[in-house]
Amino acid sequence: MMIRKIEENVYNVGAVDWDRVIFDELVSTPQGTTYNAYMVIGKEKTALIDTVEPEFYEELKRNLDDLGITKIDYVISNHAEQDHSGALPMLLRDYPEAKIVTNSKCRNMEKALLHIPDEKFITVKDGDTLSLGDLTLKFVFTPWVHWPETMTTFLVEKRIAFTCDFFGSHAATSHTFAEQYDRIYHEAKRYYAEIMMPFRHFIRKNIEKIENLHQQIIAPSHGPAYSDPDFIINVYNEWAMESTKNMVLIGYVSMHGSTKKMVEYLVHALQKTGVEVRVRNLVSSDMGEFAMDLVDATTVLIATPTVLSGPHPAAVYTAYLINALKPKTQIFGVIGSYGWGGRTVNIIKSIIPTLKVKFLEPVMIEGAPKDDDFKKLDELAKIIAGEHRALGVMQ
Numbered sequence: 491m492m493i494r495k496i497e498e499n500v501y502n503v504g505a506v507d508w509d510r511v512i513f514d515e516l517v518s519t520p521q522g523t524t525y526n527a528y529m530v531i532g533k534e535k536t537a538l539i540d541t542v543e544p545e546f547y548e549e550l551k552r553n554l555d556d557l558g559i560t561k562i563d564y565v566i567s568n569h570a571e572q573d574h575s576g577a578l579p580m581l582l583r584d585y586p587e588a589k590i591v592t593n594s595k596c597r598n599m600e601k602a603l604l605h606i607p608d609e610k611f612i613t614v615k616d617g618d619t620l621s622l623g624d625l626t627l628k629f630v631f632t633p634w635v636h637w638p639e640t641m642t643t644f645l646v647e648k649r650i651a652f653t654c655d656f657f658g659s660h661a662a663t664s665h666t667f668a669e670q671y672d673r674i675y676h677e678a679k680r681y682y683a684e685i686m687m688p689f690r691h692f693i694r695k696n697i698e699k700i701e702n703l704h705q706q707i708i709a710p711s712h713g714p715a716y717s718d719p720d721f722i723i724n725v726y727n728e729w730a731m732e733s734t735k736n737m738v739l740i741g742y743v744s745m746h747g748s749t750k751k752m753v754e755y756l757v758h759a760l761q762k763t764g765v766e767v768r769v770r771n772l773v774s775s776d777m778g779e780f781a782m783d784l785v786d787a788t789t790v791l792i793a794t795p796t797v798l799s800g801p802h803p804a805a806v807y808t809a810y811l812i813n814a815l816k817p818k819t820q821i822f823g824v825i826g827s828y829g830w831g832g833r834t835v836n837i838i839k840s841i842i843p844t845l846k847v848k849f850l851e852p853v854m855i856e857g858a859p860k861d862d863d864f865k866k867l868d869e870l871a872k873i874i875a876g877e878h879r880a881l882g883v884m885q
């Protein structure tokens with residue numbers, strides 16, 4: 491049980507999931523997470539903003555009981571994904587007078603996902619307000635952070651923006667507000683990379699909408715809240731803007747060492763040109779860290795052996811992930827070793843249709859690398875450095 495006071499009459503009554511290691515069976519969460527639900531107590535009405543992952547409902551209920559909440563008038567639902575909406579049926583059972591307040595897209599999703607009847611909903615439009623007596627909630631649509639229906643709820647008098655997934659971090663913490671030892675920059679960046687990056691054009695517009703509220707606190711539904719909202723807004727602006735860094739990200743897999751030798755040589759050659767290199771083993775690396783590197787990398791290289799007639803499956807998975815995450819990457823290349831030919835390069839190219847990148851001439855070599863092959867890698871390093879100079883990411 492853990493009630494975290496945000497301000498007078500505003501409490502985080504959500505749950506801390508210290509043990510969660512993977513989310514959506516897809517993204518790693520090595521620091522666990524929280525499902526924040528915020529109780530706002532007005533003089534006339536009460537509102538709960540978002541709920542928790544269903545298996546944590548008892549924790550939410552205990553927090554509400556401990557706070558002395560016996561009646562909830564409104565449950566504001568900012569997002570239909572079940573880590574925030576999944577406990578709605580249990581809440582409606584225990585607080586039968588409560589109405590769910592949300593937008594029409596979210597309502598329709600929750601009817602489909604949770605089988606909640608239509609009469610339980612109050613539907614709001616962008617900019618609508620709801621009075622709790624002395625306090626006012628304003629609904630600001632912030633689509634695609636993370637689904638099309640996502641919205642932010644703004645507590646007008648206290649200038650608190652409840653942004654749900656937007657500005658969140660998968661970080662289990664007992665702190666109400668972000669503190670230095672939460673390593674919050676790292677976890678917020680991981681969260682951005684894994685969940686928000688595909689929507690960065692929407693993110694830029696939504697940041698503007700949030701800033702126009704002149705909020706003093708940002709309270710997301712994962713991780714700690716921010717009493718210094720400029721911190722998280724500034725890093726989001728940096729991550730979402732178009733510029734990249736003087737960095738090459740190499741994701742590699744090697745079966746018998748030939749591709750690894752190529753990577754090691756290329757790393758050295760790139761370093762000599764003044765380009766920063768990040769190398770990730772695609773079989774053993776945390777792909778969340780790989781996704782974080784994608785936020786910054788100007789160039790991405792996939793290094794893979796040819797297995798049978800195509801890339802190693804780990805390289806295929808990675809290429810698919812990159813295509814889905816839509817990073818700002820501007821240059822893309824494939825290197826690797828083969829035994830008897832194959833279609834490795836074409837297969838990888840076919841997996842990344844959404845990327846707007848310049849393709850480098852691939853360096854695919856037969857067997858273990860020889861002197862001539864190393865020369866090709868020297869040449870590749872020079873080409874990459876030249877591209878980085880031309881793009882202005884390297885002085």
Ligand code: FEO
Pocket residue numbers: 569571572573574636637655712
């Ligand atoms: Fe935290 Fe998109 O749910």
